[in-house]
Amino acid sequence: MIDVAVVGPLGIGPMNSPKQILTEMDPAAPPKELRIHTTNEILSLLLTWNAPCPVLDKAIGYKVNKLDINTNARHSFHSG
Numbered sequence: 001m002i003d004v005a006v007v008g009p010l011g012i013g014p015m016n017s018p019k020q021i022l023t024e025m026d027p028a029a030p031p032k033e034l035r036i037h038t039t040n041e042i043l044s045l046l047l048t049w050n051a052p053c054p055v056l057d058k059a060i061g062y063k064v065n066k067l068d069i070n071t072n073a074r075h076s077f078h079s080g
Contacts, residue, residue: 025053027060 002020006013029052037046047064064077 025056025058029053031062 003015003018005015031049031052034047034049037048038044039046049062051060062079066075066077067073068075
């Protein structure tokens with residue numbers, strides 16, 4: 001919701017009637033609330049996250065990069 005008022009030498013004027021606007025999804029926005037969970041399996045982790053926008057108008061994919069700090073091996077995983 002957006003509403004606007006003038007601010008000038010006499011103070012703040014009245015607000016206009018609020019208007020609802022829909023902003024565009026940013027396809028480059030990072031995921032929100034990334035969480036890492038341990039599992040009962042050895043060498044296993046569970047990654048969870050939320051989409052960057054509450055309403056998505058098209059399917060998006062994700063890329064997860066893993067770096068093994070012991071071997072310096074890099075792996076990438078893609079979805080979508």
